[in-house]
Amino acid sequence: MNTISNQLDTENKKVSAYLDEIYRSVVKRDPNEPEFHQAVAVFLQSILPLLEKEPHYMDLGILEQIVEPERVISFRVTWVDDNGKTQVNRGYRVQFNSAIGPFKGGIRFDPSVNLSIVKFLGFEQTFKNSLTGQPIGGAKGGADFDPKGKSDNEIMRFCQSYMTELARYIGPDIDVPAGDLGVGAKEIGYMFGQYKRIRGAYEAGVITGKAPVYGGSLGRTEATGYGTIYFLKEMLRDIGHNISGSSVVVSGSGNVSIYAMEKASQLGAKVVACSDTSGYIYNKNGIVVEVLKRIKQVDKGRVSDYLEFDPDTTFHENCKGIWSVPCDVALPCATQNELDEEDAIELVKNGVIAVAEGANMPCTLKATNVFLENGVTFGPAKATNAGGVAVSQLEMAQNSMRLKWTFEEVDERLQDIMMNIYENCVDATEQFDSATNLIQGANIAGFKKVADAMIAQGVI
Incomplete structure (x- = not known):
């Protein structure tokens, strides 16, 4: 047993040294790209156990290729x-x-x-x-x-x-x-x-997100927000919690935020706070999403305008303060690195049980570590907000076949895709005895498919 343990430790150090070298080369080559460095660092940390088990990815130089854009x-x-x-x-x-x-x-x-x-x-x-x-x-x-x-x-x-x-x-x-x-x-x-x-x-298939009248897919506008909630629903189910009755805080008030709030409300959750760049609104009894949706999408107003509808709602000018609101579920849906370590500590202190990233990389690395270390179920962006690109591909399929599916057909396909993404993430984590780390699962599952295709196609 001691011999095996020592061998594993040696192998771990070997892989870690290799990943460190990959990261250093990325930083050296492009020293003024902090957001890219952050994304690469999270990815490399996540796939360490896979490389220990399947070192051929290192032997074939897949990592060196995959961190460099074509x-x-x-x-x-x-x-x-x-x-x-x-x-x-x-x-x-x-x-x-x-x-x-x-x-x-x-x-x-x-x-x-x-x-x-x-x-x-x-x-x-x-x-x-x-x-x-x-x-x-x-x-x-x-x-x-x-x-x-x-x-x-x-x-x-x-x-x-x-x-x-x-x-x-x-x-x-x-x-x-x-x-x-x-x-x-x-x-x-x-x-x-x-x-x-x-x-x-x-060539209708050259771009997606088109209006339905000239080749766009029904459901594309809602897809990222809806998909985030479908993924969240699976996360909560696995920890014995129901989205119905959960209190939810959502940052941002663009399409992702609005439709995440809409679907969460439809499934019985209570959205208690949301924000825009001017600040955030809070109502412990829940925000009426349809009213907020009209304010943001039709009237082109600010979240503070919601107070005209419900004077019992409070408005706070510091939009980052939204993470101080007690909730069961936090959905950062605004922009990258909007939720930092201090915010994460505050959310944990106030009893958050799940976080799902609606925006791209909205949580800093230190923030995600706080959530993982405190047992908060965490859905990473590359998995939770994949609904948008999933329906974009469905739009490409409809364009290729000269067909148009109904909203219900698209939404059904979206739900299936998000459930499959969740299951693939969980399956990947279970292979490495870390079933609660969906960051690792998402990166491993996503990487393996791309890396295997690269190997099959040779050095190109």
């Missing part, structure tokens, strides 16, 4: 504002991995967009797409353009300029973009229209 595209986007002044932004598309299918991932328009963020999103997208079980690779794109405060004509001109450059790198069997933060059906429409003009062909 292609990074950066370009200038020039457009003219309503005052006739020429504006310049920087656009990106990172085509990270195409081992299991054409590149697939959203486009983000936000002032914070830079290469580090686009690379971290593309890296995560690779394994997220793998987890869906569908034949799509990983990519991400965007620009440091802020659509807020812009007229529709300004947004249209920017989108047309962005697509004019991007069009040469995408196609239904090459790379299929979609929406993300700052890119909704309007922006998708402008980009698709420009692509169609450039190519002179109606």
Whole structure:
């Protein structure tokens, strides 16, 4: 027994040293990309037990390849504002991995967009797409353009300029973009229209998130939020807890947040707090989601406007303070690294039992460690928010077959996909006696499919 133990310790040190070297090489090659470094670090930590068991992934250099994108595209986007002044932004598309299918991932328009963020999103997208079980690779794109405060004509001109450059790198069997933060059906429409003009062909499958009237899938708008709740439902069931009757706190008030709140409410949960950049609202008796949905999506208002409907609700200006609200379930659905170690400690102190990431990497590494160390069931973003890309692929399938499924058909398929993702994560963790660590399960399950496809295709 002592001999076996010593051998295992030696093997563990060998794998750890190898992973440390991979991480150091990533940081050395691109030293100013902290978000990408963070995503790589979490991933490498998670797959250590797999590499101990299956060292051929190291022998074949799969890790060295998988942390480097296949292609990074950066370009200038020039457009003219309503005052006739020429504006310049920087656009990106990172085509990270195409081992299991054409590149697939959203486009983000936000002032914070830079290469580090686009690379971290593309890296995560690779394994997220793998987890869906569908034949799509990983990519991400965007620009440091802020659509807020812009007229529709300004947004249209920017989108047309962005697509004019991007069009040469995408196609239904090459790379299929979609929406993300700052890119909704309007922006998708402008980009698709420009692509169609450039190519002179109606290739509906070149982009997803389209309006249903010209090839979009019903249920796509709701998919990420709904999918997060379907995954959460499975998480809670396995720890003997029901989503019905649970108190829920949700950060953000965009599509992911709104539809996560909507589905949680439909399943009997009580949403007690939500936020936007101005602050957060709290009502211990629950927020009426349909009212909030109208305020945000129709009236284009702020969460504080909800107080006009229910004066018993309180508004607090510091949006980060939302994590001080006692709850059973926390759903960070706003942006990356919004929930830190201090927030996690506060949530644990107040009795949180489950956290599911609706946004991409919204919890810092230290925050996730707090949750795991305190027995909080934790759903990582690449698994919990995969519903959006899953329905995007269903949109691609409908476009290819020239069919349109009903909302109910799409939603049924979404539920099946999210349940399969959860089961695959759990199965992967159980192989390594860590059934409560879904971060590890998601990364191992997602990695194995991509890595095995890379091996099968040879060094390319």
